[in-house]
Amino acid sequence: MERFMPFYDDRVELAQGCGGKRSINDQIKKRNEKHVLIDISHKRKDEVLSHFPNIAAEGLKHGLDTTKQPIPVVPAAHYMCGGVHLGLQGETNVRGLYVASEAACTGLHGANRLAATHCLRP
Numbered sequence: 001m002e003r004f005m006p007f008y009d010d011r012v013e014l015a016q017g018c019g020g021k022r023s024i025n026d027q028i029k030k031r032n033e034k035h036v037l038i039d040i041s042h043k044r045k046d047e048v049l050s051h052f053p054n055i056a057a058e059g060l061k062h063g064l065d066t067t068k069q070p071i072p073v074v075p076a077a078h079y080m081c082g083g084v085h086l087g088l089q090g091e092t093n094v095r096g097l098y099v100a101s102e103a104a105c106t107g108l109h110g111a112n113r114l115a116a117t118h119c120l121r122p
Contacts, residue, residue: 004036021075028074037070 008023009015015023024036040048045067049056052066059066085105090098 024073024075035072035074038073039070040066041068041070043067 003012004027005012005015005020005023008026009019027036028034040052048067055071056066059069059071064071083105084092084099084103086092086099090100090104092099
């Protein structure tokens with residue numbers, strides 16, 4: 001696979017959050033693939049193992065040496081937000097129960113929900 005981040009973001013592989021995930025998802029769809037590959041084999045083995053010990057250990061469980069082989073990745077949601085319906089004052093249909101932040105279904109959350117919601121808090 002060839003590098004694709006230069007087509008999406010000036011920060012290339014250092015692009016953050018949703019931008020990186022959207023780029024990966026876009027490439028998976030365009031290429032009709034199950035994943036993209038992250039290759040850190042150009043780094044020293046001790047550096048990879050010290051910075052990413054859990055990823056390296058998990059890779060070995062599946063026969064993948066992350067110090068020598070590319071790592072298959074897919075974007076994934078690691079949180080859920082916006083489930084509880086509420087009124088304009090944060091009230092729910094349960095008397096005395098108010099909801100805020102990631103639990104609230106306000107329609108105000110953008111693509112980067114966790115980063116955006118802290119701006120809504122008093």
